[in-house]
Amino acid sequence: MSWQGKILRVNLTSGDISPEPLNMEWANDYIGERGLGTKYLWENMDPKADPMGPDNVLIFATGPLTGTGASTSGRYAVITKGPLTGAIACSNSGGKFGAELKFAGFDLLLVEGRSEKPVYLLIEGDEISLQKADKLWGKTVWETDEWIKKTHHNPLLKIATIGVAGERGVRYASVVNDLHRAAGRSGVGTVMGSKNLKAIAVRGTQGVKVKDPKRFMAVTDEMKNLLAKHTGGLTKYGTNAMMDTMQEFGGLPTRNFKEVQFEGYDKVDAKAMLKTDETGHTNLLTNKACFGCTIACGRIAHIRKDHFTIQNRKEYWHASGGLEYETAFAFGPVIGVDDIDACTFAGYLMNEHGMDPISFGVTLAAAMELYEMGVITKEDTDGVELTFGNPEALTIMAEKTGKQEGFGEILGLGSKLMCEKYGHPELSMTVKGQEFAGYDSRALQGMGLGYATGNRGACHLKHDTFEADMDDQTGAGKAEPCKTSQDWTAAVDSSGLCMFTMGAWGAPEFAAQLDADTEGEWTAERLTHCGERIWNLERMFNLAAGLTKADDTLPPRLLNDPAPSGTAKGKVNELDRMLPEYYDLRGWSEDGVPTEDTLGRLGLR
Amino acid sequence: MRVGVKVTGHLIDLCSATHVDLDEGACVDAALGALGIPPAQVGLVSVNGEAVPKAKRAEMVLRESDEMVVMAPLTGG
Numbered sequence: 001m002s003w004q005g006k007i008l009r010v011n012l013t014s015g016d017i018s019p020e021p022l023n024m025e026w027a028n029d030y031i032g033e034r035g036l037g038t039k040y041l042w043e044n045m046d047p048k049a050d051p052m053g054p055d056n057v058l059i060f061a062t063g064p065l066t067g068t069g070a071s072t073s074g075r076y077a078v079i080t081k082g083p084l085t086g087a088i089a090c091s092n093s094g095g096k097f098g099a100e101l102k103f104a105g106f107d108l109l110l111v112e113g114r115s116e117k118p119v120y121l122l123i124e125g126d127e128i129s130l131q132k133a134d135k136l137w138g139k140t141v142w143e144t145d146e147w148i149k150k151t152h153h154n155p156l157l158k159i160a161t162i163g164v165a166g167e168r169g170v171r172y173a174s175v176v177n178d179l180h181r182a183a184g185r186s187g188v189g190t191v192m193g194s195k196n197l198k199a200i201a202v203r204g205t206q207g208v209k210v211k212d213p214k215r216f217m218a219v220t221d222e223m224k225n226l227l228a229k230h231t232g233g234l235t236k237y238g239t240n241a242m243m244d245t246m247q248e249f250g251g252l253p254t255r256n257f258k259e260v261q262f263e264g265y266d267k268v269d270a271k272a273m274l275k276t277d278e279t280g281h282t283n284l285l286t287n288k289a290c291f292g293c294t295i296a297c298g299r300i301a302h303i304r305k306d307h308f309t310i311q312n313r314k315e316y317w318h319a320s321g322g323l324e325y326e327t328a329f330a331f332g333p334v335i336g337v338d339d340i341d342a343c344t345f346a347g348y349l350m351n352e353h354g355m356d357p358i359s360f361g362v363t364l365a366a367a368m369e370l371y372e373m374g375v376i377t378k379e380d381t382d383g384v385e386l387t388f389g390n391p392e393a394l395t396i397m398a399e400k401t402g403k404q405e406g407f408g409e410i411l412g413l414g415s416k417l418m419c420e421k422y423g424h425p426e427l428s429m430t431v432k433g434q435e436f437a438g439y440d441s442r443a444l445q446g447m448g449l450g451y452a453t454g455n456r457g458a459c460h461l462k463h464d465t466f467e468a469d470m471d472d473q474t475g476a477g478k479a480e481p482c483k484t485s486q487d488w489t490a491a492v493d494s495s496g497l498c499m500f501t502m503g504a505w506g507a508p509e510f511a512a513q514l515d516a517d518t519e520g521e522w523t524a525e526r527l528t529h530c531g532e533r534i535w536n537l538e539r540m541f542n543l544a545a546g547l548t549k550a551d552d553t554l555p556p557r558l559l560n561d562p563a564p565s566g567t568a569k570g571k572v573n574e575l576d577r578m579l580p581e582y583y584d585l586r587g588w589s590e591d592g593v594p595t596e597d598t599l600g601r602l603g604l605r
Numbered sequence: 606m607r608v609g610v611k612v613t614g615h616l617i618d619l620c621s622a623t624h625v626d627l628d629e630g631a632c633v634d635a636a637l638g639a640l641g642i643p644p645a646q647v648g649l650v651s652v653n654g655e656a657v658p659k660a661k662r663a664e665m666v667l668r669e670s671d672e673m674v675v676m677a678p679l680t681g682g
């Protein structure tokens with residue numbers, strides 16, 4: 001029932017806009033959001049297509065629980081073929097945009113072709129049109145949001161947009177919605193820019209209907225209470241509460257993963273954000289929730305006005321999105337910077353220009369290592385001292401990359417292409433071309449397996465092996481939790497809810513909410529089976545795109561260079577031990593290809 | 606005996622102690638109990654930089670001046 005039963009197909013080449021009925025057979029098999037988007041992608045494009053070409057398809061998909069009264073129900077996903085990896089890309093986001101798309105009556109928005117000139121899509125109730133975006137091209141995310149609302153005299157529009165980075169082909173450009181929430185990873189904004197689609201602005205008034213309102217209210221109320229018992233730490237400290245744990249554990253990637261502990265961690269962690277300095281300034285102002293969320297892990301921060309980054313730039317003297325763990329890692333330890341205001345400012349710039357902080361930070365880390373090796377010099381870096389620990393290098397390069405100026409054009413290639421360009425591919429800390437998140441896989445073995453087998457490249461969000469990894473730092477017994485959690489995360493990502501609920505809710509809790517919400521009988525078993533189907537369809541997309549077993553690997557640094565300190569001191573990642581067991585558990589051949597039996601079991605033949 | 610204590614993440618709200626006084630022969634589980642930290646809220650304990658797996662917490666005996674770190678579970682993000 002809380003599927004709206006309708007998708008919107010937009011052909012940018014012809015300008016045609018056509019609503020279509022949702023394929024309910026696919027919705028029943030792939031749930032929504034990530035899964036349903038993957039199915040629509042698979043059926044609507046050739047996986048071999050150029051990710052930056054008109055034949056790539058860009059999908060914005062909601063889940064059956066998006067926009068309902070369930071906690072964390074603001075999620076939507078962007079699914080496409082990724083420009084960093086040549087693999088399937090799926091990046092999801094919170095905020096309010098996803099729910100608004102649902103309120104406009106659409107489960108999914110499918111964009112194909114390429115517009116000759118820049119446009120944005122405007123959905124205001126039943127009025128849907130492509131509008132000229134000449135005046136928006138070259139504008140930042142924040143300027144675009146303001147301009148569209150003013151132009152249409154509608155402050156209630158919810159806007160997902162790219163910044164200049166997406167227009168100019170930064171390989172890891174993001175789609176930013178509601179000013180500072182983002183479908184950040186895998187270059188989904190780059191694909192949007194390649195289609196000359198600047199933004200999607202939507203205002204919906206239809207609401208959503210659930211299958212059994214009384215049961216839905218009772219179940220979601222119970223789930224909110226359960227969530228509150230488990231997520232208080234996230235509310236108070238945000239995700240950056242993990243920084244000191246990673247430090248003590250010895251899994252905090254530092255200076256391009258040469259080290260696993262960072263001496264300045266406590267200057268950029270969650271407690272540092274809460275600390276009031278000698279001038280009375282506190283980095284963190286408040287927390288913020290996405291649509292329907294009862295956790296509110298989002299951070300709202302501000303920067304000291306006398307800090308070098310903004311002292312002469314009053315336009316940044318406002319509050320904005322603050323540091324999450326991944327941004328703190330990517331602008332802190334991995335480049336050796338311990339200046340919380342510089343890190344916060346770089347975070348602003350990511351949202352303003354529309355870039356993935358993880359990919360930018362890890363690419364900058366590789367550039368710093370190249371600089372310290374003498375492979376690149378000040379002549380390459382526009383005179384900037386690109387050394388580890390230099391906060392000015394961070395903020396200067398973040399702006400240059402966002403605007404695609406000078407050395408920023410090189411950083412915009414991503415770590416893989418940049419390191420290949422300079423003859424040192426081994427320094428690129430990536431899988432399939434996508435940069436690692438803030439977990440070193442010599443300390444977290446299962447994380448390494450999850451990275452290596454990630455369908456969108458290195459990613460910490462598509463599996464959950466933390467418990468197994470913390471309890472044992474060898475490769476033993478990691479294949480099973482990796483495979484199981486990949487399948488389960490695929491189901492959660494397809495529901496319309498946030499994965500931060502997974503610490504409180506297991507499959508029965510998700511199934512109970514979905515069953516009260518949506519037609520059909522939803523059980524934990526069915527959800528898990530759908531998740532496995534989704535994971536395997538993503539794999540089939542990648543195999544059809546030309547990826548192979550050889551892409552399921554880790555950089556030599558993690559496989560050969562022992563962790564220099566921490567609880568995993570002396571260990572390397574044991575991928576060779578885990579990968580065959582993983583393929584076997586998946587029902588894949590030794591070459592990582594799903595067998596006919598597996599495809600048949602999952603209904604994928 | 607006295608054992609040094611450090612906690613990470615949100616566990617700081619459960620325990621602000623910098624040390625714990627224990628009987629000779631006390632194990633890691635006993636220390637967690639004395640500190641009032643529920644085992645379910647612990648991701649990993651290390652003693653003097655060495656990881657102590659869950660199954661070993663009841664048998665790992667602490668000694669005077671050991672440094673114990675109690676880490677919050679990781680959740681991604």
